[in-house]
Amino acid sequence: MLKEEGYNVLISQKPFRLEEVKEHTPALILLHHGLSNDGSIICQSIKNCPETKDIPIIMSSTRPDLPILAEINFANAYIQKPFNIDEFLDLIKLSLNS
Structure with missing residues (x-):
């Protein structure tokens, strides 16, 4: 979906490595x-x-405590799953332009 919108996408697999970022x-x-x-x-x-601190992060989850998790972990934005695709794309554009 993001590639179709013109974004370059890199998918990172586990385990997380800060060096990769x-x-x-x-x-x-x-x-x-x-x-x-x-x-x-x-x-x-x-x-x-x-x-890496200035890279915007959008956190997503089905967890009901996502707004709190995003705030205490310094995510720039969050979106609750399931989400509307148009709202998701708008959030990406907003995050990239801020």
Whole structure:
């Protein structure tokens, strides 16, 4: 879907490596926060690193506490799953332009 909208997409597989983020310097990170706290750890790692702290992060999840998780982990935005595709694309555009 994002490629169809003209975005270059890189999918990162587990395990998370901060070095991979530094190497590719993405314009935006879409981060799924699952039932474990991996999403929190990843978000904090990126935001606590001087080289990556300014990369916008959009956190997504089905968790009802997502707004709180996004705030305490310094995500720039969040979107609750399931989400409307148009709203998701608007959030991406907004995050890239801020």
